[in-house]
Amino acid sequence: MSNENLINDTIHFVKQQLAGAEGGHDWWHIERVWKLARRIAATEQADILVVELGALLHDIADAKFHNGDETVGPTLAKEFLASQELSETIIQQIIAIIEHVSFKGGTENQLFRSKELDIVQDADRLDAIGAIGIARTFNYGGFRNREIYNPSIHPTLNMNKDEYRNSSAPTINHFYEKLLLLKYRMNTITAQIIAEHRHSYMENFLAEFYKEWDGEL
Numbered sequence: 001m002s003n004e005n006l007i008n009d010t011i012h013f014v015k016q017q018l019a020g021a022e023g024g025h026d027w028w029h030i031e032r033v034w035k036l037a038r039r040i041a042a043t044e045q046a047d048i049l050v051v052e053l054g055a056l057l058h059d060i061a062d063a064k065f066h067n068g069d070e071t072v073g074p075t076l077a078k079e080f081l082a083s084q085e086l087s088e089t090i091i092q093q094i095i096a097i098i099e100h101v102s103f104k105g106g107t108e109n110q111l112f113r114s115k116e117l118d119i120v121q122d123a124d125r126l127d128a129i130g131a132i133g134i135a136r137t138f139n140y141g142g143f144r145n146r147e148i149y150n151p152s153i154h155p156t157l158n159m160n161k162d163e164y165r166n167s168s169a170p171t172i173n174h175f176y177e178k179l180l181l182l183k184y185r186m187n188t189i190t191a192q193i194i195a196e197h198r199h200s201y202m203e204n205f206l207a208e209f210y211k212e213w214d215g216e217l
Contacts, residue, residue, distance in 0.1 A: 003049055006084055010056045013080050017060055022143050024136035025062050029127060033058065036123035040190045046115040050090060053081070054097035054120045062102075064165060074098050097121075103128075103164075103178055122191035125182045130198025133179055134205055141171030148172065149213065175206060 018027050037055035041048055057080070061073035074095050081091045093116060100112045101121050128136065141148065147170040155176035159167065164177070183199040186192045211217045 006049075006086075007052055007056070009084065010053060010080070014056055014060060017076065022140065024139045024143075025059055029136070030056060030059060032127050032132065033120070033123045036126050036194075037120050040119045040122055040188050043190045044115060044119060044188060046119055047093070050093045050097070050116040051119050053090075054094050054101075054116055055123060057081075057094060058098055058101045058120055058124060060098070070099070103182075118187035122186050122188050125186065126191055126194055126198065129179050129182050129195065130201050133198065134202060137174050137179065138171055141174070144168070146171050149209075172206075172209070175202065 014030055015027050018025075018030065021027070034052065034055040037051050038048075041051045057073075057077040059073070060076050077098055078091060078095055081094060093114065096112050096114065097117045097120050100110055100117055101124055103125070127133065138148070146168060147153075149172040150170045153170055153173065155173040156163065156167070156169065157177065159177065167173075167177070169177070179202060180199070183192075183195040186195050208217070
């Protein structure tokens with residue numbers, strides 16, 4: 001099978017799996033991450049097939065939508081990739097990306113590294129910041145019926161994985177608990193440059209938000 005056909009089959013599979021998904025973790029999130037990953041990979045020495053498949057499958061079954069079960073996504077992806085008759089070596093590289101790509105509170109030691117993971121991780125993190133990141137954050141907050149903002153509830157920094165996953169804090173807190181940290185956690189130069197602009201956009205948004213909240217504007 002050609003790489004082009006493999007990518008097309010993967011896109012079809014992902015669209016099926018994510019039909020009806022929450023708006024911040026649906027096919028369009030995957031497509032944006034895939035496009036960003038290809039853009040970043042163009043400036044790096046990496047296996048582009050592993051990058052593309054890793055990007056397309058990285059959120060095939062996000063644990064937060066599966067009762068915290070982190071095995072669902074890797075299992076689904078492995079079954080699909082095996083059906084495409086890929087080598088076990090390539091499959092394992094892609095599964096490692098899926099298992100290690102997420103933020104998880106930012107305090108977990110990342111035990112696996114590869115150039116391909118660096119690229120997909122950067123692309124995924126870029127989609128969590130800037131205008132898209134703001135939209136996704138409030139969409140998920142609404143999905144979980146969280147308050148937009150509560151001045152009496154302060155952000156909790158340096159959460160462990162369980163604290164991060166179980167948090168029900170107001171949506172604005174998420175900016176400080178994750179989004180504003182991501183600029184400093186990009187792996188590649190290309191992502192660092194993109195992140196600078198998106199980070200500034202979020203800072204401007206928050207400044208405007210607080211002025212409007214206080215009735216100053």
